[in-house]
Amino acid sequence: MKALKLAIIFLFLPLLVCADNQPWQIFKSTHFLIYYKNAKESQLNELAVRAEEYYNKITDDLGFNRFNFWTWDNRARIYLFDNQKEYVAETGDPNWSAGRAEVDRKLIQTFITARGFLDNVLPHEMAHIVFREMVGFNNPAIPLWLEEGVASYQEQKIYFAKADLANRMKQGNFISFDELNRMESAGLRAQDEVGLFYAESFSLVKYLIAEFGKDRFVLFCQNLRDRRDLTRALALTYSFKDLKDFESSWRKYIL
Ligand SMILES: [Zn+2]
Known part of the structure; x- marks a missing residue:
């Protein structure tokens, strides 16, 4: 069911229309496309600034900064839901979840007031994605x-x-x-x-x-x-x- 739902969302992405018919809008930064509906500009700016900082820190810490992973068509996508209710309904995640990632699709989902997302969940999930891009998504040697x-x-x-x-x-x-x-x-x-x-x-x-x-x-x-x-x-x-x-x-x- 979840897979079907994701497939449907994926199919309709080009139209940028979500289930409730309010269109997703896109806020762009160098390495990210942030999809949002009613988030304020200040919230989008904060998210973009933190995400870009982490991108630089992660690729630098792990020594991956000579590989320019996430530019132009290759940018990572972050979906910023308006509230927890919509996030839970859409992702099926439990109530304590502040965010999640689909590593192989370079997709991160969260909601505006998610606690601990900017400090912990965002860098954690981004590191998963960068690391897997480096070692291979289907590599069985990674414990x-x-x-x-x-x-x-x-x-x-x-x-x-x-x-x-x-x-x-x-x-x-x-x-x-x-x-x-x-x-x-x-x-x-x-x-x-x-x-x-x-x-x-x-x-x-x-x-x-x-x-x-x-x-x-x-x-x-x-x-x-x-x-x-x-x-x-x-x-x-x-x-x-x-x-x-x-x-x-x-x-x-x-x-
Ligand atoms: Zn993890």
Whole structure:
């Protein structure tokens, strides 16, 4: 049903007409097309400015700034619904959702008063899209921790300080890398575990970028894209013998 609905929206996009017949209008910035109905100009400006800032920061942080991803016909689309009710009705998302993205369509949806969208959801979802454009949308070699680590790395909030992670590790209240590497989103249930999963994922990406630099990280992504194999990409880029070697270096960094 949801797929059908999306297909219909997609078909009618060229006409820029939505279900309630009020046309979407478009606000353009260098890398974004913002679709809106009744948003004020100040709200559109704020969204565009923040989105452009994040675009620059994400591509710079990850070293992707020599690849000009999102210009002209390739701009990302942001749909800014007037209110939560319309957003929920259209996306089917739960009431706590402040925004969402369809990574392969480079599409982000949110609503005007969404809490935490500008600070956390927007950079998180944008990072997902930029990262996937780099490593390939259908690349099976990307574990969830890497995907979410790259996205969380861009949020304004701090998941766990390094010292907290070190304490948890000493207490044995820690997800081993082996376990982390096998985790899929459907398996994330208990809330404490979800928090720890994101904290460790964030920490792994932070470790790679802080210790070895952005250029290496780009090379790592290119190796992931070309080899489609995590262990090989880690070995080729960082000379980790295997995943155990990678884990013990990361643990040393935390401690
Ligand atoms: Zn995510």
